[in-house]
Amino acid sequence: MADSAQAIEVSNLHKRFGPLEVLKGVSLTARQGDVIAIIGGSGSGKSTFLRCINMLELPSAGTVTIHGETIAMKKDGHGGLMPADRRQVQRLRSQLGMVFQSFNLWQHMTVLQNVIEVPVHVLKVPKDKAIETAEALLRRVGLYEKRDAYPAFLSGGQQQRAAIARALAIQPLVMLFDEPTSALDPELVGEVLTVIGDLAREKRTMILVTHEMKFAREVSNHVVFLHGGVIEEQGPPDAIFGAPKSERLKKFISSIH
Amino acid sequence: MSEETSILPAYIPPKARSLFEPHRLFLMAVFAVIIFCAAWFMRWDWLPRYGGRLAYGVWQTLVMLFWSSIVGFLLAVPIGLVQVTGPRPLAWLAKGFCSIIRGTPLLLQLWLLYYGLGSVFSQYPELKSSFLWPYLRQAWPYGFVTLMISFAAYEGEVMRGAFAGVPRGELEAARAFGMGRFTMFRRIWLPRAIHRALPTLAGETVLQLKSTPLVATITVIDVYAIISRVRQDTFLTYEPLLLLALIYLCLTGILVAAFRFLESRIPTREA
Numbered sequence: 001m002a003d004s005a006q007a008i009e010v011s012n013l014h015k016r017f018g019p020l021e022v023l024k025g026v027s028l029t030a031r032q033g034d035v036i037a038i039i040g041g042s043g044s045g046k047s048t049f050l051r052c053i054n055m056l057e058l059p060s061a062g063t064v065t066i067h068g069e070t071i072a073m074k075k076d077g078h079g080g081l082m083p084a085d086r087r088q089v090q091r092l093r094s095q096l097g098m099v100f101q102s103f104n105l106w107q108h109m110t111v112l113q114n115v116i117e118v119p120v121h122v123l124k125v126p127k128d129k130a131i132e133t134a135e136a137l138l139r140r141v142g143l144y145e146k147r148d149a150y151p152a153f154l155s156g157g158q159q160q161r162a163a164i165a166r167a168l169a170i171q172p173l174v175m176l177f178d179e180p181t182s183a184l185d186p187e188l189v190g191e192v193l194t195v196i197g198d199l200a201r202e203k204r205t206m207i208l209v210t211h212e213m214k215f216a217r218e219v220s221n222h223v224v225f226l227h228g229g230v231i232e233e234q235g236p237p238d239a240i241f242g243a244p245k246s247e248r249l250k251k252f253i254s255s256i257h
Numbered sequence: 258m259s260e261e262t263s264i265l266p267a268y269i270p271p272k273a274r275s276l277f278e279p280h281r282l283f284l285m286a287v288f289a290v291i292i293f294c295a296a297w298f299m300r301w302d303w304l305p306r307y308g309g310r311l312a313y314g315v316w317q318t319l320v321m322l323f324w325s326s327i328v329g330f331l332l333a334v335p336i337g338l339v340q341v342t343g344p345r346p347l348a349w350l351a352k353g354f355c356s357i358i359r360g361t362p363l364l365l366q367l368w369l370l371y372y373g374l375g376s377v378f379s380q381y382p383e384l385k386s387s388f389l390w391p392y393l394r395q396a397w398p399y400g401f402v403t404l405m406i407s408f409a410a411y412e413g414e415v416m417r418g419a420f421a422g423v424p425r426g427e428l429e430a431a432r433a434f435g436m437g438r439f440t441m442f443r444r445i446w447l448p449r450a451i452h453r454a455l456p457t458l459a460g461e462t463v464l465q466l467k468s469t470p471l472v473a474t475i476t477v478i479d480v481y482a483i484i485s486r487v488r489q490d491t492f493l494t495y496e497p498l499l500l501l502a503l504i505y506l507c508l509t510g511i512l513v514a515a516f517r518f519l520e521s522r523i524p525t526r527e528a
Contacts, residue, residue, distance in 0.1 A: 054433055086437075094435030104426035106445055108452045108523050118434040121444055150524055170434060 005031045006068060007174045007205045008053060013062035015048055015229075016080070022048050024229040025062070030174065033203040037216035037237070040226035041252060046209045047101075049226065050178050053207070054096045055089050058082055066092045067173055094122055097167030101179040103159040105151040111138065111162045112147040115169045123170060130169070137165040141195050157188030161195055168199075175199065175206040182211060213256050217241045225249050299496050307487055314480035315504060321469050321479060325401055326462055329408025334447070336409060337416025351413060358410030364471055366407065371399040371475040400472030408465055415461065419454035420446065452523055459516035463509050480504055 008030040015023040022045040030036050038046045051057040053064055055071065060080050064071045071092060072084040083089040105114050115134035119125040125133075138144045141161040151159050160180055167175060180196065181189045193215050200206060200219035210216050216223060216237065223240040225233045225248075233246045244250045336355065339347040358366070378384050378393050392398045423446055431441040451458075470481035480501065487497040 056429060056433055090435040090437055092435075093433060096433070098430070098433040100426060100430060100433075102426050104424075104430035106427050106430070106449070107424075107525075108449050117444065118436070121440055122435050122437075152525060167434075 007032050007034070007066070008207070009065040010049075010053060011063050011065075013049065013052055013064070014060045015045070015052060015057060016060045022229050023052070023059070026226070026229070026231055027062075028224060028231075030205060030207055032205050034205055034222060035200045035220045036207045036222045036224060037220035038207065038209045038224045038226060039211075039213065039216060039252075040232075044226040045229045046226045047178055050176055050207060050209050053176060054093050054098060055083060056098075066095065090122075094118065094170055095173040097170055097172030097175045099160070099163050099167050099175065099177045099180050101182050103151070103156070103163045103183070105159055105163055105166070107151050110148050110150055111143060111154070111165075114151070114162060115166045118166070118170050134165070134169055137168050138162075140168075140198075141165045142191075155188060156184045157191045160184065160192045164192075164195055164199075173205065175204060177206060177208040177210070179209050179211065211256075213241065213253070225252065227252075295496075295499060299499075300491075300493060301496060303487060303491050303493070303496075304500075307483065310483050310486075311480065311504075314478060314483035315508075317477070318466075318469050318479040318481070319508070321397075321401060321404060321472060321477075322462075322466050325404035325469075326408055326465055329405040329465075330412055330458075332405070332409035333412035333416050336413030337418075337420050337450075340413075340417040341420045355410045355413050358407055359414065363403065363407050363468055364474065367400065367403045367471055367475060370403050371396065375399060396476045397472070400475060400477045404465065404468060404472070407468065408461070411461055412458065415454050415457050416450060419450035419457075422453055423449045452525075455516065455520050459513060459520075462516070463512055466508055466512060467505065 006029060008028070010029075011027045013023050013026045014021065026045075026049055028036070028049075038049065040046045048057055052059045053066075055064070058076070058081055059073075063073070069088075069092065072088060073081040074084040076082040105111075106117065109117065112131065112134055115137060116127065116130040119130040119133065120127050135144060135147065138147050141164055143158060143161055143165065146154060146158060146162075151162065154162065164180075177196065181192050184192060189212070193212065196206075196208070197215070197219050208216070208220065217240075218237075220237050223234060223237045224231055225240065225246075227248050233240065233244065233249045240249070241253060244253055336351045339351050343351070375393070384390060384393065427449065428441065428446060431445045436444070469479060473479055473482040473485065476482075484497045484501045488494065491497070
C-alpha cells in the first residue's frame with residue numbers, strides 16, 4: 001500500500017561537479033497526488049535536484065526510486081555513478097513528464113507532432129489514438145488552433161503550454177517542472193501558471209521548481225526550501241511562508257517580497 | 258482564443274519592387290538584344306544533329322551529380338557525427354579525411370585515382386580476372402568515386418557544424434522522455450541537423466554540379482564532353498560554349514528551386 005502510493009522517493013542524494021558539491025544529501029518522498037514546490041536561491045541546487053530525478057544529471061551518490069522501482073546505478077570509474085541499465089532508465093523516464101525552463105520543443109515539428117512524438121515513437125501508441133489524445137490535451141491548454149504551427153512562430157507562453165501538453169501526452173506518473181516560467185516575459189507567466197494550477201487542482205502528482213512564491217503557496221501541499229545543497233526547511237506551504245523557522249528561509253522570503 | 262493571435266508581431270514583407278523600374282527595363286533590353294544577336298548572327302545549324310547526344314550528356318551529368326551527392330551525403334552524416342560525438346580516434350580519422358580532401362584540388366584527386374590507382378589495378382592479374390574488372394577498366398567509376406568522396410568531405414564538415422548546432426535542450430528533452438539513442442538520432446537530431454544545413458547543402462550541390470565536367474578529363478562522356486566534341490567537329494567556339502552555359506544555368510535553377518521547396522516545407526523564424 002505504502003509502495004503504490006509512493007510516486008517518487010529520493011534518498012540521500014549527492015551531486016558533485018568536480019570539487020563543487022551542489023547537493024549534499026537530499027531526501028524527498030512524493031506520494032501520489034502530492035504537489036511539491038522546491039524553492040531556494042540561485043545556486044541552491046534545486047534544478048540539479050530535479051534533473052537528478054530523471055537522470056539528466058547523474059547523482060554522485062544516493063538512490064532514486066520511481067513507483068517502487070529503484071534505478072540501478074553502478075560506478076562510472078571517475079568517482080561518480082551511472083545507470084547500470086540504460087533501458088530501465090529510459091522506461092522510467094517515459095513515466096516522468098518533464099517541462100523545461102526553455103521549453104525545448106522540437107523546432108522541426110509542429111505543435112501536434114511534438115505532442116504525439118513520444119507516445120508514437122517511444123510508447124508505441126497507435127498514431128490515430130495518439131492524435132486523439134494530443135488534440136484533447138491541446139484543447140485543454142488552449143492551443144488547439146495552433147496545432148499545426150511550428151514552435152518558432154509561437155509566443156513563449158504558448159510554447160510552454162505546448163511543452164506541458166507534450167509532457168501530459170505520455171500520461172506521466174509525475175510531472176516535473178523546472179522553473180517553467182523563468183524564461184517568460186512577465187505578461188505571459190499567468191497563462192502558464194493557470195495551466196499548471198489546473199493540473200495541481202486535479203491532484204496530479206508534481207514536483208515544481210519555481211520562483212513564483214505566491215503560486216507555490218497556492219497550489220502546493222508541501223514546500224521544500226533548499227539552501228547550499230541541503231534541505232534547510234520543509235513543510236506545508238502555510239507554515240513555510242507564514243511562519244518560517246530558519247533564519248535563511250526568513251531572509252529568503254523577505255528578499256522575494 | 259483572442260490572445261493567441263495578438264502576441265506575435267505581424268510579418269511585414271519587404272517592399273515589393275516593380276518589375277518595370279528603369280534599370281530593370283534597361284537590363285531586360287540588353288538581354289533581349291543578346292538573345293537576338295545570338296540567334297541571328299551565330300550558327301546553330303549543328304544543333305539538331307547533336308540533339309540526341311546532348312540529351313544523353315545532360316542525363317549523364319545529372320546521374321553523376323545525383324548519385325555522387327546522395328552517396329556522398331550518406332557518408333557525410335557519419336563523418337559529421339563522429340566529429341561531434343564519436344570516440345577520439347574516429348573523430349581524428351574523419352577530421353583528417355575532410356582536411357586532406359578539402360585541401361587538395363578535385364582535378365588532382367580525379368587524376369590520382371584514374372591514372373594512378375587505375376594503372377596500379379591493371380598490374381594485378383587477380384583483379385583482372387575478378388568480377389570487379391569490368392568496372393575498374395571503365396572511366397566512370399573513378400569519376401563517380403572521386404566526386405562522391407569530395408562531396409562526402411565537404412558535407413561532412415557541414416554536417417559536423419549542423420549536428421553541433423542543434424540546441425542541446427532539444428536533445429535533452431528527447432532523453433528526458435525516455436527516447437533511446439537511435440530513436441533520438443533518427444527522429445530529432447538528424448532531421449534537425451539536416452534542416453539547419455539545407456541552405457548550405459543547396460549551395461554545395463550547385464558547386465557539385467559544376468564540378469562534374471572534370472570527369473570529362475578522364476574520358477567520361479557528360480554534357481561537357483559532348484560540347485567539346487561539337488567544337489572539334491564544327492570548329493565553332495562560342496555557340497557550343499554559350500549553349501553549355503545555358504544548360505548549366507538551367508540545371509542550377511532547377512536545383513535551387515528544388516532545395517527552396519524542401520526548405521519551405523519547414524518554415525523557420527530565426528531570432
